[in-house]
Amino acid sequence: MTQAEIKLCSLLLQEHFGEIVEKIGVHLIRTGSQPLRVIAHDTGTSLDQVKKALCVLIQHNLVIYQVHKRGVVEYEAQCSRVLRMLRYPRYIYTAKTLYSDTGELIVEELLLNGKMTMSAVVKKVADRLTETMEDGKTMDYAEVSNTFVRLADTHFVQRCPFVPATENSDPGPPPPAPTLVINEKDMYLVPKLSLIGKGKRRRSSDEDATGEPKAKRPKHTADNKEPIPDDGIYWQANLDRFHQHFRDQGIVSAVANRMDQTSSEIVRTMLRMSEITTPSNAPFTQPLSSNEIFRSLPVGYNISKQVLDQYLTLLADDPLEFVGKSGDSGGGMYVINLHKALGSLATATLESVVQERFGSRCARIFRLVLQKKHLEQKQVEDFAMIPAKEAKDMLYKMLSENFISLQEIPKTPDHAPSRTFYLYTVNILSAARMLLHRCYKSIANLIERRQFETKENKRLLEKSQRVEAIIASMQATGAEEAQLQEIEEMITAPERQQLETLKRNVNKLDASEIQVDETIFLLESYIESTMKRQ
């Protein structure tokens, strides 16, 4: 794990789970798999707190445990899973676009809690939805269950590995830790539950500004001691499926940008047909015949078979090679080259970065070297039609930032520099890794800056929160306009200005984080796909 990744993980854990969990988590990421006592000793925290922190991390699938010889249990942190926490808003928004509010809340609850049983999820989501509905209306459990089943069928949520039911005739002492198993076919099997009920609205008398009645509330929820029908069956969000969806989205929008709407619809149809049949890390989808594609086109699109064939031929001939032709049976067999598509997307990202950082002439040189693979200094000047001095300057700038690298080709076995060719080349994989590393650093910087801005204005923020609370409580008890006005004037105009600026800055930083994360997703997918091919 690089330093940049560790720093980013540390910031994420601290923001979401607090300092203690952050300390334990970062220690595990740095040092690898360790047993409980060594963690407590090395981090200097009490055993009790280490246990709680590990429970939280295991619950959220950030740490896994393994039983080693002699019954020692070792805990290992999953750094890449910690980095996924950046992408939670994107997952939830995707669920909203596909399955509307119900789906959105289901995925949100699963992400916030790590793992949950189906009945718990359904109950909580129904309660939340009921609160947003108008008075008198409630959300039925059945509807939420249906959405849950649909999510499971399309593999967006999956079952967690569970403790196998062992017979009690096991003579030896119980193992120090359960080994969790999951079967491929059981992963999306929804238990037969008959969840009957409606969401409960929180009564307004319970909502209290003082907070004291809330202390009684935890005891309320402990009232329902009836046995949970699906006890022990936990569900989690299937992040890989979401990634597959993002990847498909990326390919479709790339085709739409390059060609037109119809071709992107065709590609989207092809991807949809291969969703279940193709594993997510295959280099290309299963071949689909033109007839099948024609039958599966969305209902609104009435293009004739000939037009479809023309589009497919165009797509297959495109130099970007998103779609390839693999045979002629059934009107032509077409595949989508997933690996090549990811490669093109990563390359486009690199080109765009070079253009925005160094200018369009540098971008021209970069694209030239990409296209021609290896070029000498002189050839670069000639092909790019840029004067020698500037070309040299630009090449060296890009070289120093590691977008371009030098390839030495010796003429003689003694590698004498005067008799060696020096060729400029772009190694996409290593440039992608370098850019990914920079992205991690960027997000860490963004988060730090946001925390700094918030800390600077902490006093002002607290004051404005107090004023808002006062206004809210006064409005609830029915106060006059004049009084409200007076309270609002407690915050002076320059302070309001400062708050506005703060809010704008924080929003900008947050939005930047989300968009850098999209680049991270692209680059990570490309690197992962390339590593699997090797």
Added chain:
Amino acid sequence: MAGNKGRGRAAYTFNIEAVGFSRGEKLPDVVLKPPPLFPDTDYKPVPLRTGEGEDYMLALKQELRETMKRMPYFMETPEEKQDIERYSKRYMKVYKEEWIPDWRRLPREMMPTKKCKKGPKSKKAKVTGQGTSLTNPADVLKKIEELEKRGDGEKSDEENEEKEGSKEKSKEGDDDEEDDAAEQEEYDEEEQEEENDYINSYFEDGDDFGADSDDNMDEATY
């Protein structure tokens, strides 16, 4: 040393043309320090994307951040004592639900150790009996001296017992730890309260009482 300098200027070992500099040209300056921390960029960044989706995700992100802080998974670090206790703090406390993990899915060592009701009593018996044998006598004596200096003369016995008790607990920590710090505190209070049938500090601050009053008297002597 004497070698190449006299024989004419240093010659490049490779063909300088190949990397683009012509012969005799002034080479660019050597960089003598690390690049600046916040370098100026020639090109300003492209503005961020805006749209319905982006706005929604932004709102989601900020809400999620707030929600996570209120969940039971967020472990608060105990704050240091503030100089003035704010009145509003009492009313702004967020009451968090307790979260109990599913112990069947976790290794056995994760479970908090069982708290036995007999614990305090038997510990007390152990403390009085075995306290001194378990703990280091030199340490105990040092602690007693420290406490006497601070003036809690009479309480030193109880605090001593407490310290022995806690030291003993920390030594036996491996065997029967009590994860619940609250319960530990309760136990200590219980022990103290049991001893405090009478107000101990009433007339038994031998060292402090006279010394303090003497100091005060010094100023007032005429």
